[in-house]
Amino acid sequence: MMDYFEKNISAAEERAPYLISQMEEFRANYGSGDPYVFWDVDTKGCEIIAVKRDNRLWYLNSRYDADELVQKWCDRHTRRHYFEPELIFGMGNLAYLKEQRARNPENPFYVYEPDEAVFLEMMKRYDLTEFLMDEHMYLAVGRQGVTTIRNWLEIGIGYANYEFVDFCALPGYACVYPYEYLLLKRGFMEAIETLVLKRNTLYMQSSQLVENEFSHIMDCIHQSSIWELIQTFKKKNQEEPYSAILVSAGPSLDNNIRDLLKAEGKMFIIAVDTAIRPLLREGVVPDLFITVDPGKDLFLFEQEGVSQVPIVLSMNVKNGVSKIHTGHHFYILNAGDYMANIMERYKKRIVSTSSGGSVATDAFLLLKKMGFKTIILVGQDLAYPGNRSHAKAAYNDTIDQSKGIFFKVEDIYGGQVLTRMDMNHYRRWFEDQIAADPTLHVIDATEGGALIHGTEIMTLKDAIVREQKADYDFESLLDSVPDLFTPEEQKRVETEILAFPNQIIAAKIKLEDGQKLFKKLQELNENRAYKKKQFHDVYTEITEFNHWIETDAVVDLLSCLSSREEFEIQNQAYEVKDNLYEDIKDIAEHGSAMVKTYIEKIPILLECMKAMEE
Secondary structure, three states, rough: OOOOOHHHHHHHHHHHHHEEEEEEHHHHHHHOOOOOEEEEEEOOOEEEEEEEEEOOOEEEOOOHHHHHHHHHEEEEEEEEOOOOOEEOOOOOOHHHHHHHHHHOOOOOOEEEEEEEHHHHHHHOOOHHHHHHHHEEEEEEEHHHHHHHHHHHHHHHOOOOOOOHHHHEEEEOOHHHHHHHHHHHHHHHHHHHHHHHHHHHHHHHHHHHHHHHHHHHHHHHHHOOHHHHHHHHHHHHHOOOOOEEEEEOOOOOOHHHHHHOOOOOOOOEEEEEHHHHHHHHHHHOOOOEEOOOOOOOOOOHHHOOOOOOEEEEEEOOOOOOOOHHOOOOOEEEEOOOOHHHHHHHHHHOOOOOOOOOOOHHHHHHHHHHHHOOEEEEEOOOOOOOOOHHHHOOOOOOOOOOOOOOEEEEEEOOOEEEEEHHHHHHHOOOHHHHHHHHHHOEEEOOOOOEOOOOOOOEEOHHHHHHHHHHHOOOOOHHHHOOOOOOOHHHHHHHHHHHHHHHHHHHHHHHHHHHHHHHHHHHHHHHHHHOOOHHHHHHHHHHHHHHHHHHHHHHHHHHHHHHHHHHHHHHHHHHHHEEEEOOOHHHHHHHHHHHHHHHHHHHHHHHHHHHHHHOOO
């Protein structure tokens, strides 16, 4: 039997490098014990695979007529159109995957093999290059793979096509790997939850988000980004690692907030925005705090001493934050931000903290990127003990259980505590992050709230005593982080931004030309002029126009302002018709409707720009 391992590794290095780091670990672990992956043949001589678990041999293919079962399975999972995603649990002996891929070569496939040993056998025994190099196939393996798949789903599944996802398991897999099956199913549901949360945010806050971005854009030019912050701290932690404390504003923060005084200088302390007021009132000065929510009240940033604490902020935070806080700013810049488009032209690096959906999850991911391997959670209740939502000095309020879906989960003491869907979503996000990184040590020193599996539970006092190191000047380290642009670049970028109204005018002209193209396409379609050169020319121009739509910075902002209309149009766009005339009619109508919406939003965009002028 030929060994294809090195050939497959070469293919993985080109398109799936995330698998490379796992391969040696797979091989070392699998080679250290008794093999439990076996090969057999069915009654017709076809090769089939089995695994040994609990002293029992489990077959992942039929022992009688594997090929017939493959055909029947694929018949049950028919994909009608190219845009319908397939989420597959397991690889088996590749027979199902090969047949399903042959039937649906253009569909996006998300394939999760839960068993590292099975995948290793596949890498050795078969040529997987056709799968590894397939631009429409996304392959993840092992426990860490669940997080990988979920991240892919959040990118690849939109509001328009999530209803078309086919979630299927190969025969035998759900029985042999029930826990991994539930993890994948949960990851899929959480990707849908995230999609809905993002859609609702855009529905409610689209114009506010654009206005907020313009209100911070001039300040951003003269400040730093989190890319520079991450590189500075990553180098420090490689030379001399320190622990970090992430302070949230859950109700339990009232119990141990003063203990944080003993950690100052001995650990890196980052706080979420709602925790900064309680901390400063108790004399605790964190090294850094973070805000990402466009709806946070400005009074959170008006506490005396807040400006002395450096801040990580998103371009989407409320208009006024970058003016009230006069200290050092580290901006989060995401793909699609107008500033991100400028940075790309100046060859500046962009790194996102977009994560589980809350400021605490963004802070946690930032700490990981900064190189911290021990993270202590404080005030991370993710629940409502005593019917309260926050520490008293943040928001001294109680919750109304009639507003929202509330239920109980296990708390850190083995009892039950009240939580809500979004809080439980964040709790599971933390668990996935911990499970996916065996080098990460997370201590839950919240002293209350929901249990986060995978954390070490201890009091904050004990965690500080055990994890503290010699005093370090984190303030000087933060001051050493370089600015985003050089002084010369700052002047050029300012000039470019001040000329933005001219870019809007140019974009409007191009959008109006695009409308004419879609109208011409409708006319040619009515005449069934598909073979004429004019039809081909118009279709080519529309393809080029659509590429411009997808890449233009002005249209990105108009798209954000048009989120509600986009969701509605995209939802209709996947209603594929059975003939060419109806398909082209839909393309022309939906394209024209979308361009019309963009043009209508231009006055709103110009109004949002006033935030920059102020």
